[in-house]
Amino acid sequence: MTVMRARLSDRVLPSISTAMVPAYDRSRVSPGIVHLGIGAFHRAHQAVYVDDCLAAGDTGWGVIGASLRSPATRDALKPQNGLYTLAVRGRDGEQLRVIGSIVGFMVAPEAPEDLLASLCNPGIRIVTLTVSEKAYLRNAAGDLDAAHPGIVADLANPGRPQTIFGFLAEAIARRRSAGLMPFTILCCDNLPSNGAVVSRLLQQFCTLRNAELACYAEGEIACPSSMVDRIVPATTGEDRRRVSEALGFEDAWPVITEPFRQWVIEDRFTMGRPRWEEHGVTMVRDVAPFEEMKLRLLNGAHSATAYLGLLLGRETVAQAFGDSRIRRFVQGLWAEAIPTLRSGAGLDPQAYIAELAQRFDNPALVHRTAQIATDGSQKLPQRIVASALAQLQAGRPTDHLALAMAAWMAAVETRGRILPVGHFADPLDQKLTEIANKRMTAQDTVNAVFDSAGFANGSVHRDRLKALTARHLETIRNRGVEIALASLSTQEATP
Numbered sequence: 001m002t003v004m005r006a007r008l009s010d011r012v013l014p015s016i017s018t019a020m021v022p023a024y025d026r027s028r029v030s031p032g033i034v035h036l037g038i039g040a041f042h043r044a045h046q047a048v049y050v051d052d053c054l055a056a057g058d059t060g061w062g063v064i065g066a067s068l069r070s071p072a073t074r075d076a077l078k079p080q081n082g083l084y085t086l087a088v089r090g091r092d093g094e095q096l097r098v099i100g101s102i103v104g105f106m107v108a109p110e111a112p113e114d115l116l117a118s119l120c121n122p123g124i125r126i127v128t129l130t131v132s133e134k135a136y137l138r139n140a141a142g143d144l145d146a147a148h149p150g151i152v153a154d155l156a157n158p159g160r161p162q163t164i165f166g167f168l169a170e171a172i173a174r175r176r177s178a179g180l181m182p183f184t185i186l187c188c189d190n191l192p193s194n195g196a197v198v199s200r201l202l203q204q205f206c207t208l209r210n211a212e213l214a215c216y217a218e219g220e221i222a223c224p225s226s227m228v229d230r231i232v233p234a235t236t237g238e239d240r241r242r243v244s245e246a247l248g249f250e251d252a253w254p255v256i257t258e259p260f261r262q263w264v265i266e267d268r269f270t271m272g273r274p275r276w277e278e279h280g281v282t283m284v285r286d287v288a289p290f291e292e293m294k295l296r297l298l299n300g301a302h303s304a305t306a307y308l309g310l311l312l313g314r315e316t317v318a319q320a321f322g323d324s325r326i327r328r329f330v331q332g333l334w335a336e337a338i339p340t341l342r343s344g345a346g347l348d349p350q351a352y353i354a355e356l357a358q359r360f361d362n363p364a365l366v367h368r369t370a371q372i373a374t375d376g377s378q379k380l381p382q383r384i385v386a387s388a389l390a391q392l393q394a395g396r397p398t399d400h401l402a403l404a405m406a407a408w409m410a411a412v413e414t415r416g417r418i419l420p421v422g423h424f425a426d427p428l429d430q431k432l433t434e435i436a437n438k439r440m441t442a443q444d445t446v447n448a449v450f451d452s453a454g455f456a457n458g459s460v461h462r463d464r465l466k467a468l469t470a471r472h473l474e475t476i477r478n479r480g481v482e483i484a485l486a487s488l489s490t491q492e493a494t495p
């Protein structure tokens with residue numbers, strides 16, 4: 001039976017009794033942040049911290065959420081006045097909270113001029129980004145891919161941008177000619193030194209556009225780095241139905257997440273910032289040790305679990321991590337990654353992995369291995385390759401890390417055979433499929449994939465890593481992933 005419920009909106013907030021709702025007057029909130037990439041992750045993370053700040057009276061920091069591609073989020077949430085439900089699922093049940101911090105929407109391809117106008121609004125003091133690794137448009141050498149069609153178009157037509165760099169550079173130029181201070185750019189993507197990466201690529205883009213703008217951007221734009229952490233499985237139709245039922249109102253796009261959340265930010269903001277530190281955010285001088293630990297231990301284990309899970313028929317992280325063969329493998333991977341972390345930052349990797357094991361085990365989260373498997377060519381350098389090269393440099397074991405690389409390649413080859421063709425996607429798919437279709441030896445395959453993805457470019461340990469990866473790929477191909485896992489040494493990190 002279909003139940004007709006009223007849509008979630010400002011008007012119905014007073015009648016919601018099953019969820020925490022914004023306890024502040026949303027009509028008094030003014031926008032202070034433009035967020036590029038208004039997907040589920042932003043809505044489970046940064047938007048929640050901002051919601052906390054708004055509730056505490058810091059009302060100048062509402063978020064304008066921009067999509068660079070699809071209108072889907074705007075279409076779902078605008079009729080709800082930007083409100084949506086956050087469902088936090090832990091072992092002891094689920095808590096619902098309606099988030100009110102998103103106060104406007106933009107869909108860049110439909111109206112680039114509107115997004116530029118927002119970015120040039122004097123009240124906007126911070127631009128945050130979660131656009132995923134591939135939107136930074138880097139070539140295999142890690143520099144801005146000047147031949148990318150989006151970059152070519154943005155240089156030819158600066159007033160109608162398509163890429164993040166086109167929007168940022170045009171807004172910076174316009175603010176400058178209007179005598180406005182530049183906003184701070186706060187990257188929230190899973191990249192090491194993400195602020196420095198954005199700053200360098202933006203600089204490269206500005207140099208192609210106009211040398212004077214490049215100098216200005218170099219001197220005046222603050223790009224602090226940040227580390228973001230919260231596991232956010234994609235929302236399913238069943239989630240929509242269940243959350244709407246529990247709320248008593250129709251929510252077209254709730255977001256599902258875990259209880260854990262963490263945000264570490266370098267405290268360099270040119271035009272002020274919300275009082276995030278009063279709401280659980282760690283403000284630091286240097287985010288690098290936090291970022292490195294998160295990328296290598298959480299994300300590295302996540303990617304490995306996803307590819308091994310796919311090869312062993314495990315659909316979710318909790319199922320894969322519940323498989324003793326994968327769990328043991330992850331412990332071995334952690335044992336290899338931990339010695340590569342810089343010391344002296346006061347972090348405790350052992351306590352961190354103990355907590356990670358509990359987070360991965362959370363049975364209430366349906367986090368699909370295929371979701372994490374997406375975009376491996378963009379993720380593996382910072383999650384796996386970086387640790388592997390550091391281990392090889394120190395003459396220490398690298399077997400688990402190399403097997404994780406091989407598992408990715410094997411999972412790619414398995415698409416169209418055991419796994420459906422589009423089971424997970426990658427920006428290098430065309431090349432990866434060409435390579436897989438050639439049915440080359442494991443070593444030739446690994447060589448071709450490393451070249452296409454730019455893995456370990458410039459490292460003296462590249463050939464060694466390729467050889468180790470090829471050995472595992474060969475075993476997985478010929479004898480199966482179980483044998484490949486069983487052949488590893490049993491070195492483990494506790495737990």
Ligand code: CS2
Pocket residue numbers: 190228229230231232298299302303371372373379
């Ligand atoms: C995951 C991340 O999809 C993925 O690649 O590893 O999105 C992960 O869930 C987050 O980084 C957790 O903070």
